[in-house]
Amino acid sequence: MEKIAVIYWSGTGNTAMMAKAVAQGITDAGAEAEVFSVDKFPVGDIDKYSKLAFGCPSMGDEVLEESEFDPFFEAIEGKLSGKKVALFGSYGWGDGKWMKDWQDRVESKGAKLYGEGLIINGSPDADGKALCNNLGKGLVSF
Numbered sequence: 313m314e315k316i317a318v319i320y321w322s323g324t325g326n327t328a329m330m331a332k333a334v335a336q337g338i339t340d341a342g343a344e345a346e347v348f349s350v351d352k353f354p355v356g357d358i359d360k361y362s363k364l365a366f367g368c369p370s371m372g373d374e375v376l377e378e379s380e381f382d383p384f385f386e387a388i389e390g391k392l393s394g395k396k397v398a399l400f401g402s403y404g405w406g407d408g409k410w411m412k413d414w415q416d417r418v419e420s421k422g423a424k425l426y427g428e429g430l431i432i433n434g435s436p437d438a439d440g441k442a443l444c445n446n447l448g449k450g451l452v453s454f
């Protein structure tokens with residue numbers, strides 16, 4: 313069975329809820345989802361996966377979380393070329409700039425980005441969770 317990693321950072325749980333719903337979509341589509349809080353992901357394992365979903369909320373001033381997630385991403389982004397990637401994250405008051413920048417960053421590394429990064433304001437409601445499910449499902453057939 314195809315294994316897809318879902319790797320996320322979440323301070324207050326919103327992006328974690330999104331990660332769970334993305335993983336559910338992956339499972340529903342018949343693949344295996346392996347979900348990791350970013351601090352639990354062994355960086356050397358990145359090459360085990362040809363498809364990955366990454367989740368991080370907008371932090372700082374419209375940037376990825378800077379103490380754990382961004383250093384992780386810096387460490388692995390050189391290995392994303394040719395991989396199929398989906399992005400998601402929660403935000404508060406901004407306009408989604410962090411996600412646009414993140415999409416550009418991922419594409420500049422030669423990864424194939426599935427659709428647009430999924431952004432949800434605050435905590436995902438039932439509709440938001442359905443969007444997350446669809447992101448996971450879409451990544452399976454991408």
Ligand SMILES: Cc1cc2nc3c(=O)[nH]c(=O)nc-3n(C[C@H](O)[C@H](O)[C@H](O)COP(=O)(O)O)c2cc1C
Binds near residue numbers: 370404408433
């Ligand atoms: C230190 C800090 C910085 C933040 N910066 C932004 C920001 O620049 N733009 C924005 O839209 N939301 C910002 N937020 C709001 C978070 O993105 C929002 O609360 C999100 O739901 C947190 O997701 P989480 O529960 O997965 O941690 C910030 C929150 C914190 C705590």
